[in-house]
Amino acid sequence: xxxxxxxxxxxxxxxxxxxxxxxxxxxxxxxxxxxxxxxxxxxxxxxxxxxxxxxxxxxxxxxxxxxxxxxxxxxxxxxxxxxxxxxxxxxxxxxxxxxxxxxxxxxxxxxxxxxxxxxxxxxxxxxxxxxxxxxxxxxxxxxxxxxxxxxxxxxxxxxxxxxxxxxxxxxxxxxxxxxxxxxxxxxxxxxxxxxxxxxxxxxxxxxxxxxxxxxxxxxxxxxxxxxxxxxxxxx
Numbered sequence: 001x002x003x004x005x006x007x008x009x010x011x012x013x014x015x016x017x018x019x020x021x022x023x024x025x026x027x028x029x030x031x032x033x034x035x036x037x038x039x040x041x042x043x044x045x046x047x048x049x050x051x052x053x054x055x056x057x058x059x060x061x062x063x064x065x066x067x068x069x070x071x072x073x074x075x076x077x078x079x080x081x082x083x084x085x086x087x088x089x090x091x092x093x094x095x096x097x098x099x100x101x102x103x104x105x106x107x108x109x110x111x112x113x114x115x116x117x118x119x120x121x122x123x124x125x126x127x128x129x130x131x132x133x134x135x136x137x138x139x140x141x142x143x144x145x146x147x148x149x150x151x152x153x154x155x156x157x158x159x160x161x162x163x164x165x166x167x168x169x170x171x172x173x174x175x176x177x178x179x180x181x182x183x184x185x186x187x188x189x190x191x192x193x194x195x196x197x198x199x200x201x202x203x204x205x206x207x208x209x210x211x212x213x214x215x216x217x218x219x220x221x222x223x224x225x226x227x228x229x230x231x232x233x234x235x
Contacts, residue, residue, distance in 0.1 A: 029139075031055065036125055077094060104139075111141055113136055113197060116134055119132075129228070131185065132185070136184065153200060156193055165184050192230040
């Protein structure tokens with residue numbers, strides 16, 4: 001299987017040193033998603049601190065490759081200099097590392113949620129707030145809201161009870177320059193406890209699925225457990 005990929009500067013003029021990793025057909029990854037994917041390898045590291053470290057490492061890799069030196073970003077990405085430009089710098093070939101290849105192969109075949117952000121608590125892959133608005137990024141997250149077995153589901157780890165999230169907004173399916181992103185309102189009646197987050201959808205990733213009118217239902221689970229904290233009232 002051939003994975004096409006490209007690392008390009010983010011279009012946000014306020015952050016000219018940010019980058020976006022485009023991988024086709026596995027999806028589009030931004031730097032926050034890469035950090036969320038590997039953060040468990042860095043015990044005790046905060047997401048924002050690791051993101052800053054990755055940005056600095058990536059800038060250094062780009063600088064080295066542009067002058068003809070090979071560079072790599074851990075086991076995620078290798079940067080190889082190619083043809084030399086008239087100005088003396090080099091074009092860069094971005095080769096996914098072993099880990100990124102494995103992730104993207106999986107993400108091509110099923111929903112692959114990577115990062116859940118909760119703006120009220122400024123948390124990433126940690127908190128759920130009842131009636132709060134959260135954002136979910138990943139690959140192949142689009143689903144048919146008219147099918148009751150598709151969508152975003154929260155599973156109580158204590159009771160095993162499943163709850164389908166009703167209020168979910170989906171990014172346009174043709175938004176090729178951005179990761180798949182869902183905006184959801186957490187159910188107001190969600191009780192304190194810990195939850196698994198799953199996205200269920202019919203993904204036309206396998207050849208036999210593309211040939212079917214109704215592909216097989218597939219499930220992708222967020223790697224981190226999310227928590228709803230009990231409300232504390234000060235007296």
